[in-house]
Amino acid sequence: MVKVELAPVRKFRVIYYTDPICSACWALEPYIRKLEEEYAPLLTIEYRMGGLLPGWEHFSDGGNGISKPSDVAHHWEEIAEQSGMSMDGDVWLEDPLHSSYPPSIAFKAAQLQGKEQADAYLRRLREMVFLEKVNIAKEEALIQASIDVGLDTERFKRSYHDPATAELFYQEIEEGAELGVRGFPTILIVDEEGQGARVSGYRPYQHYVEALNKVAKDALQPNQKVYTAKQLLQKYNFLGTEEIRIMLDGSREETLAELQRLEQAGLVECVPVKFGFFWRNVN
Incomplete structure (x- = not known):
């Protein structure tokens, strides 16, 4: 018998405090995907709900000039x-959400069916509210999202109405406060001993890489796998031009030109949105 010693595999947790209606979190989506692509399987991303909007009574976000639903419309479109x-900020003029707690609790209900399913569910909620102007505080929208991503919808509905599911959400708010979470997005990167760094707010991509390297006490080497735009859409199915651009490290002009070539070849579908385009894979 030959004794073999291998270096232990290092693992890092990205604990991401977010909210389904957080505009800065939606803006961060390209960076989250890029971080996953470049550093998997070294890290896992764990979504946690922070409770951005309990309701409009007594709510105020002075830094962004928000005190009522209509104030959100312009803020979203600036970002x-x-x-x-x-x-599309018009949702705040046409069918404003009364709270972000219902979709946050719905995410906790989806988590009971598995991480992959829950992550897909959160993404679908965001697509609905940011791109399609759907009021995701309404139960019918939450149920539709569960159907869209293939959850067991009857189980989802039972979990959503179970007080224990809401309690999981409230516990996450409390835990976030104890960890110093004061706004969204807030990302905690921790090692296997629970030591780590915190990045608050929407920051350039390199900030997250630097935080990861700081926790690792080393300059981690990103994965070298090279994707094409078509391969990214085959993997994720539905992405914005900016998400594809950032993951490919290309210019907007080059990325858009490539996507338009794919569309002309019938390989992807272009979905116009209020600001630019999203793209859907065509098998």
Whole structure:
């Protein structure tokens, strides 16, 4: 028998405090995907709900000039133009959400069916509210999202109405406060000993890489796998131009030109949104 010693595999947790209606979190989607692509399987991303909007009574976000639903419309569209991730603020004028707690609790209900399913569910909720102007505080929208991503919908409905599911959500709010979470997005990167770093707010991609390297006490080497735009859409099915651009490290012009070539070849479908385009894979 030959004794073999291998270096232990290092693992890092990305604990991501977010909210289904957080516009800065939607803007962050390209960076989250890129972080996963470049550093998997070294890290896992764990979504946690923070409770952005309990309700409009006594709510105020002075830093962004928000005290009522209609104030959100302009704020969303400013961030959309700055980030390249489309957001249709008209939902706040046409069918405003009364709270972000219902979709947050719904996410906890989806988690009871597995991480992959829950992550897909959160993404679908965001597509509905930011791109399709759907009021995801309404139960019918939450149920439709569960159907869209293939959850066991009857089980989902039971979990959603179970007080224990809401309690899981409230516990996450409390835990986030104890960890210093004061706004969204907030990302905690921790090692196997629970030591780590916190990045608050929407930041350039390199901030997250630097935080990961700081926790690792080393400059981790990103994965070298090279994707094409078509391969990314085969993997994720539905992405914005900006998401594809960031993951490919290309310019907007080059990325858009490639996607338009794929569309002309019948390989992807272009979905116009208020600011730019999203793209759906065609098998």
